Amino acid sequence: MELAHLNLDINKKCFVFACCIPVKGIQLGAIYDLQRDDIERVPNSLIDFIYNIHSKTIVNIIEEWKNDDIAQEYIEFLIEKEFIFFAYKDHFPNLSDDCFNDDVSKIEFATIIVSDDLIDKMQYISDRIDYLGVKRLHFHFSLNVDIKKIHNVLNSLEKSCVIDLSVSLPYQENFTASVLLKEQRLKSIYFYQSPYLKEDNYGRINLYYLKQDESNLFVPKSSIDTIAINHRAFLTAKKFNLGLYKTILVDHLGRIRLNAVDQKDYGLFLGSKEEIEESLSILSELWRLNRDKINPCKDCELRYACTASFIPEYIPEREGYFVNCNYNIHTNEWIH
Known part of the structure; x- marks a missing residue:
């Protein structure tokens, strides 16, 4: 067996790194590597094997699995990926839910469907964004948008608490992002209804060209791009619904939704602070449905x-x- 060739003290024990979290699914399992922000999808039998060998001595593992070729492959895989280590005692305590460091903001991420009516109220919107503590903000602009309007909208947030801005707008063949470069917090621009798929950059701004039309741009969909592997995301997901937690969409009428297909109305984004707090109370019940x-x-x-x-x-x-x-x-x- 692989362990027999590692020149290790056979009385040492096998331990799984605390940052490597085995998770079983109905068909496949996964190992969340929270140190490298990566995920490895594996057979459920490997997850069972991990639990079986954890804290056992090398000599016991060799004796129990010496005639099992699959166990041999599993050991080689776990060593290669650095999911396990060998020591006389475990030096790494298990992750605790108590170390969950919740953000103090009421809303972390907001998407706003921009309309002419909302543009006229941008100062009020900026004030509300600060009240909620929004850190990540996305503005969606519909067809025939003027680049100067985009600039004015972003400029209204000059003193806000937002640290990450992105915008989506219809594809424009001769679009130049130079007028937007002054907004240091702008990270990404998404061009929908593009004739091609492409990823590019303009200085520090990431440019994404998407073929989707406006009607399905924000329709919820699971994909490899919706998978987030990191310590904070994992601890959040243990307590809350990671896809909804502190996230809202504001439609063109200023109504609060959970996403673009949500039929429920959770109040007005520019409503009174008392109304906003009531909306947040309702939303928090859904956030807790992990x-x-x-x-x-x-x-x-x-x-x-x-x-x-x-x-x-x-x-x-x-x-x-x-x-x-x-x-x-x-x-x-x-x-x-």
Whole structure:
């Protein structure tokens, strides 16, 4: 067995690094590497194997699995990926939910569907953004938008608490981002209805050319791009719905939604502070529905990393919360 050739003290024990989290799904498992911000999808049998060998001595592992070729492959894989280490005692305490460092903001990420009416109220919107403590903000502009309007909208946030700005606007063949470069917080521009798919950059600004039209640009969808692997995301997902937590969409009428297809109205973004607090109270109930409480998410190996903003619906006949996700947990494939 591989362990026999490592020249290790056979009385040392095998331990899984605390930052490497095994997660089982109904069909596949996954190992969340929170140190490298990476994920490795693996057979569920490997997850079982990890739990079996954890804290056992090398001599015991060799004796128990010496005639098992699959166990040999698993050991080689875990060593190669640096998911396990060998020592006389575990030097790394398990991650605790108590170390969850919640952001003090009321809303972390907001998408605003810009309309002429909202543009006229940008100063009020900026004040509300500061009140909520929004850190990441996305502005969506519809067809025939004037570049100067975009600049004026972004300029209204000059003294706001926002640290990450992005915009989406219709594809323009001769578009130049130079007028927007003065906005240091602008990170990305998304061009929808583009004739081609492309990723580019203009100075420090990332440019994304998308073929989607405006109608489905913000429709919730799971994909490899909606998977977030990091320490904070994992701890958030253990307590809350990672796809909805402190996230809102403001439609063209200024109404608060959870996403672009949400039929519920959670109040006006520019309503009174008392009304906003009431809206946040309602939203927080949905945020607390983490994916361990939702079907089929609770059986998915990606449940602590998925940021797709599906809204769970309670179905009385089935006595549970459900979402219509495009990821098939039985075939482990995304349906596009």
